[in-house]
Amino acid sequence: MKKWVLPLSLAAGVLALSGCGGASEGNVIATSKAGDVTDMELYAEMKDKFGPQMEQALQEIMQKKVLSEKYEITDEELENEVKTAKDQLGDQYEMFLAQYGLDEDGFKEFLKLELLREKAALADVKVTDDEVKKYYDEWQxxxxxxxxxxxxxxxxxxxxxxxxxxxxxxxxxxxxxxxxxxxxxxxxxxxxxxxxxxxxxxxxxxxxxxxxxxxxxxxxxxxxxxxxxxxxxxKEKGSFNELKDQMTKELKESKVDTEALQTKLDEEMKAADVKVTDEDLKGAFETEEETTKENDAAKEEK
CATH class of the missing domain: 3.10.50.40 (Chitinase A; domain 3)
Known part of the structure; x- marks a missing residue:
């Protein structure tokens, strides 16, 4: 379906750890005669093994927090997305969840973030009634x-x-x-x-x-x-009036590519004054332009 399986799993783990609180050395999450393991040890190990995926997990958690402040996803919208997935996957739906170690609640969390990103990306996209009508006439x-x-x-x-x-x-x-x-x-x-x-x-x-x-x-x-x-x-094609909202949404979506989506997300994170205090993950919210400048500066120093 999409690219999210590993990052989603990591995001869930990081989110759980972020809610543990406690002292800087962390809380004990497993014990043995040989010694204990703390949440901070696990966190450090995850960063060491899954560096890039950890950055993506952090992005997903923060994006959900920031975008949820500005955009609302209703239960009806979320259920519609789940229904769409079930319709598309048919008998393979349960197998799909099992393959990626997800339950339906975990899948809904992913879908909620996708819907938030979609609403952010489409917020500034404009289409005319004539464009929508033409799109409907060609739509199958x-x-x-x-x-x-x-x-x-x-x-x-x-x-x-x-x-x-x-x-x-x-x-x-x-x-x-x-x-x-x-x-x-x-x-x-x-x-x-x-x-x-x-x-x-x-x-x-x-x-x-x-x-x-x-x-x-x-x-x-x-x-x-x-x-x-x-x-x-x-399926039957409904009338223009019945499908106008759907056609408008689909037409707007067709005008948003990956680059435009990333630009919008960068703008939302900047407006929310997102700052990363963990040095190992500080690149998670850097824009491509900022990364290029840092690399050029590093080359000049050499």
């Missing part, structure tokens, strides 16, 4: 997509004929598809939204634009091999 509703991927064109044609003769798509996908992620799920790629269509290779995306629900494509060649694609379901 979610589709549930399955595919079978094989290496040889002859094999793809053979499977296409079997499907035409009435054989089960899911069964053939499990037995023949070389895409392991979808094969075990009968070829299912899950629900694909408007933006998600463009995440596939161009040939695949083009085919999705031409297929009708229940129709099976001819073998589609890509760099990965030959795809046989089927759209199993499609």
């Amino acid at each position: 509703p979610e589709i549930n997509v399955s595919h079978i991927l094989v290496e040889e064109e002859a094999k793809a044609k053979e499977l296409k004929q079997k499907l035409a003769d009435g054989e089960d798509f899911a069964k053939l996908a499990k037995e023949n598809s070389t895409d392991p992620g979808s094969a075990e799920n009968g070829g299912s790629l899950g629900w694909i939204d408007n933006a998600g269509r463009t995440q596939f290779v161009p040939e695949f995306t083009e085919a999705l634009g031409k297929l009708k629900v229940g129709e099976v494509s001819e073998p589609i060649k890509s760099d990965y091999g030959y795809h046989i694609i089927k759209i199993t379901e499609q």
Whole structure:
């Protein structure tokens, strides 16, 4: 899904340690006949082993504190995000959480930070009604997509004929598809939204634009091999008035890239007067420009 698994785990650990309080030598968190371990010892060990990830964990904790002061995430918004994830992952949702050692509460904490970042990034983005209407006219509703991927064109044609003769798509996908992620799920790629269509290779995306629900494509060649694609379901497209808020949000999101998001987060941290007192983590909130200046200064000193 995203890039957050290790940083999120570390953030949870650091957050727990930050709430321990106590003397500078730390509180005892484990004992043995050979000696005790304190939270500060664990903290120092984590910094030593996971330096860059610790900086990212600190960023996440501080961003959540700062952005929560300015932007509100409602329970409804959070639940909607969880529902979206469940819809996309389907039967794999529990496996997904287990794979990364998360429970649903931990996943919600991540989603809350993502929503806070999103609100901050979109706060200053403007779109006109004409832009929104044009976006709506071109927008396509979610589709549930399955595919079978094989290496040889002859094999793809053979499977296409079997499907035409009435054989089960899911069964053939499990037995023949070389895409392991979808094969075990009968070829299912899950629900694909408007933006998600463009995440596939161009040939695949083009085919999705031409297929009708229940129709099976001819073998589609890509760099990965030959795809046989089927759209199993499609959601209805609501009216413009029904979808205007969603369209406005999606259009704004399309205007924000990673660089713009980072610039906005840097501005929010600067406005909150964030300062890092731990020397080992002082670079956590430095901007790229500040880091470049420090590196140039260090080179001049040499």
